[in-house]
Amino acid sequence: MSTKKFPIYLVVQNVRSLYNVGSIFRCADVFGVDKIFLCGYTGFPPRKEISKTALGAETWIPWERQWQTHLVVKKLKTAGFKIIALETGEHNVSLPKFKPAGPIALVVGSEVNGISRSILALADKKVVIPMLGKKESLNVAVATGIALYALRN
Numbered sequence: 001m002s003t004k005k006f007p008i009y010l011v012v013q014n015v016r017s018l019y020n021v022g023s024i025f026r027c028a029d030v031f032g033v034d035k036i037f038l039c040g041y042t043g044f045p046p047r048k049e050i051s052k053t054a055l056g057a058e059t060w061i062p063w064e065r066q067w068q069t070h071l072v073v074k075k076l077k078t079a080g081f082k083i084i085a086l087e088t089g090e091h092n093v094s095l096p097k098f099k100p101a102g103p104i105a106l107v108v109g110s111e112v113n114g115i116s117r118s119i120l121a122l123a124d125k126k127v128v129i130p131m132l133g134k135k136e137s138l139n140v141a142v143a144t145g146i147a148l149y150a151l152r153n
Contacts, residue, residue, distance in 0.1 A: 006102020007034045008151060009076060011083075013069045013119060014040035014110040015140055022053030023141035024108070029057040031148035036061060039069035053141075073105070073122045081105040085123035086147050087115050088137050092128040100151050108144050 010033050015021055021043050028036055038044045044065045045051070045058040066072045073083055084100070085107045107123065109115035114137075120126065129138065129146055138146070 004032045004152070006100070006104065007081075008032070008102065008148070009034055009081065009105045010036045010144070011069065011072055011076070011105055011107040012036060012038050012042050012109075013107060013115055014113070015042045015108070017111060017140075018043040018047050018049035019053050020111065020139065020141040021047075022050040022055075022058065024144050025050065025054035025057040025061055025063075027141065027145040027148055028061050031145075031152050033061065033148065036063040037066055037069075037072045038063060039066050039072055069107075069116070069119050070122065073107070073119060076105045077122065077124075079103075082124045083107060083122055084151075085115050085120055085126045086129070086143060087120060087126050088128055089126060092126040095127045095129050095147060095150050098125065098127045098150070104151060106144075106147060106151065108140055108147075111140050 010028055050058055077083055081103045083105050107115055129143055
C-alpha cells in the first residue's frame with residue numbers, strides 16, 4: 001500500500017475528452033492527489049461525461065478551473081512545488097528512474113499535442129513512461145494513472 005509522503009497536485013492542460021477528465025479524477029482519488037487544476041480548454045464538472053468515469057470523485061477531490069496554465073505553474077513553483085511534466089521525448093527521464101521529492105505538481109497535457117512548449121519550459125523535470133511496443137504514447141488518463149502510481153511508490 002502506498003502512502004502520502006508529500007503533496008501531489010495535478011495540472012491538466014487542454015484535455016478535450018470529458019471521459020478522460022473523469023478518469024483523471026478517479027486516478028487522483030486512488031493515488032491521493034491533493035488538488036487538480038483544470039486548465040486551458042480542459043472540461044470541468046459538472047458534466048455527466050465526467051461523472052460517468054469519475055464515479056463521484058469529482059465531488060470530493062479539490063479542483064480549480066484556470067484558463068492560463070502558465071499562471072498556475074508559476075504560482076505553484078513560487079509555493080515550492082517541483083513541476084514535473086509527463087511527456088514523450090527521448091531525452092526525458094524514464095519514470096521508473098525518477099526519484100520524486102515533494103511537493104510535486106504533475107503536468108499532463110492534450111491527447112494529441114501533449115503539453116505546450118511554454119509549460120514544458122517551466123518544468124523542473126520532464127519524465128516519460130518507457131514504451132516497449134510500436135506506439136509512442138498512451139491515453140492521457142492511463143498515463144496519468146501510471147505516473148501517479150510511480151510517484152506514490
